[in-house]
Amino acid sequence: NAGVMQNPRHLVRRRGQEARLRCSPMKGHSHVYWYRQLPEEGLKFMVYLQKENIIDESGMPKERFSAEFPKEGPSILRIQQVVRGDSAAYFCASSPQRGVWEQYFGPGTRLTVT
Amino acid sequence: QKEVEQNSGPLSVPEGAIASLNCTYSDRGSQSFFWYRQYSGKSPELIMFIYSNGDKEDGRFTAQLNKASQYVSLLIRDSQPSDSATYLCAVDIQGAQKLVFGQGTRLTINP
Numbered sequence: 001n002a003g004v005m006q007n008p009r010h011l012v013r014r015r016g017q018e019a020r021l022r023c024s025p026m027k028g029h030s031h032v033y034w035y036r037q038l039p040e041e042g043l044k045f046m047v048y049l050q051k052e053n054i055i056d057e058s059g060m061p062k063e064r065f066s067a068e069f070p071k072e073g074p075s076i077l078r079i080q081q082v083v084r085g086d087s088a089a090y091f092c093a094s095s096p097q098r099g100v101w102e103q104y105f106g107p108g109t110r111l112t113v114t
Numbered sequence: 115q116k117e118v119e120q121n122s123g124p125l126s127v128p129e130g131a132i133a134s135l136n137c138t139y140s141d142r143g144s145q146s147f148f149w150y151r152q153y154s155g156k157s158p159e160l161i162m163f164i165y166s167n168g169d170k171e172d173g174r175f176t177a178q179l180n181k182a183s184q185y186v187s188l189l190i191r192d193s194q195p196s197d198s199a200t201y202l203c204a205v206d207i208q209g210a211q212k213l214v215f216g217q218g219t220r221l222t223i224n225p
Binding site (some may be wrong): 031035042043044045047055057058059084091095101102103104105106107108 | 122146148150156157158159160163192202209210212213214215216217218
């Protein structure tokens, strides 16, 4: 029973490039969440998506960041024109559509901007 | 006031003892509460969740919730060195399905 999958696990980008982070939820889960963990800081919510819908993007920076969860394929978090401050661990989580909607995290993508 | 607060530690506990981790939250509309364990360089791993007042036990772990005091705790019995990690308290405020995390408590179990 595969868990949440994320790729790549490590991503290095130069300032100004684009970063694309992918997340496939656990089998049977249709809700995806993205969180960011900056060095020495806590986990912060970014966005909550269902298939083809953004439910809550209140934690997303207003510029350069976008997320999608298409009908087919993984959820993608896209960061345009990356800056050094974007260097962080980005975690995706998924939840079932029942119960307390507990969230299970993927292994994360460590983004380094040089 | 932070929405979710934890003592950052470090908390040092001898092997075999009980480790007690505490968390307070500010929003009375909070509905579900989660404890995650995070090893250094790894992703958060769900240990327990609780949504009703009282205790919930799962193996060596017990979660306790007191909504009147806005307090949730995690007890780890018979602590093992492998329990050494950062423990994150997370709250689903207002049932919005976006978790608000505390800063985490770093726990060290001493052999």
